[in-house]
Amino acid sequence: MLTTSTFRSIEGAYLALLRLVTSEHEHQIAARGNHAREVIGVGFRLPDPRQRLPYLVTRKANPIFQFAEALWYLAGRRDLEMIGYYAPSMRSSSPDGVNLGGSAYGYTLFNPAQGDTVSPFDRVLELLRTERDSKRGYLPVFSTVGPSATTPTWHAWQGCTSSFAADVCTWCATCGPMTSTAVCCPTCSASR
Incomplete structure (x- = not known):
């Protein structure tokens, strides 16, 4: 029977996925000039949804931005007014400096x-x-x-x-x- 791996926290899943994509990747891609390795169809379970933030010293995560981005998506926005405060670099992806296009999933x-x-x-x-x-x-x-x-x-x-x-x-x-x-x-x- 096929089963999905279960992890106690996102750190375990994150590290396992890094090992997988490093040693057993299926494809090498270069999306928008960024070279990457890719594995398709991978999933995992996280029984405690409160354990979804990675707390790894080597992983530069910004939990404030992550929550702001989630709220921006849930609000159905595509404008940069709010999210641009937390991630000024997102402005470079906007053709008009006001709105984002396809990556504004909430919209x-x-x-x-x-x-x-x-x-x-x-x-x-x-x-x-x-x-x-x-x-x-x-x-x-x-x-x-x-x-x-x-x-x-x-x-x-x-x-x-x-x-x-x-x-x-x-x-x-x-x-x-x-x-x-x-x-x-x-x-x-x-x-x-």
Whole structure:
């Protein structure tokens, strides 16, 4: 049986993951010019969620920034006004010096897409309220939505199944579930 490793604190998980990526990495990548080693599909359990901050001398962690960033995401923001105070270097990732684009996950999760009235998070919550065991929830994390109206929005599609293998549907990240026979989203006309 496949099992996920369990650690008492984030330090144990962090050190184990460093050993794994150092000795058994699957890929070498260079995202935005930063060379790194990568292992895909790794997970772990942390039974005590209060033990999620790394307290390692060699790891320069800023818990104040980490909490500020979490609050910024949960507030659904993409502007730099608040988060720029805690991480001034984030301003260099902004095309206009005011907002961040795709890495502002909270904005994508907690705000309705253009032309919609319900956020992806609220849409999935409603789905889970009505279908407790559903596997059809989809939360987009990245978006190419930029600070200007001229930047295009992408639509993510995800095939999904419920507890019954025959019950297959298609999901538009902007509009929600569609029938499996739809060629394009009837609301926003985005094709698969």
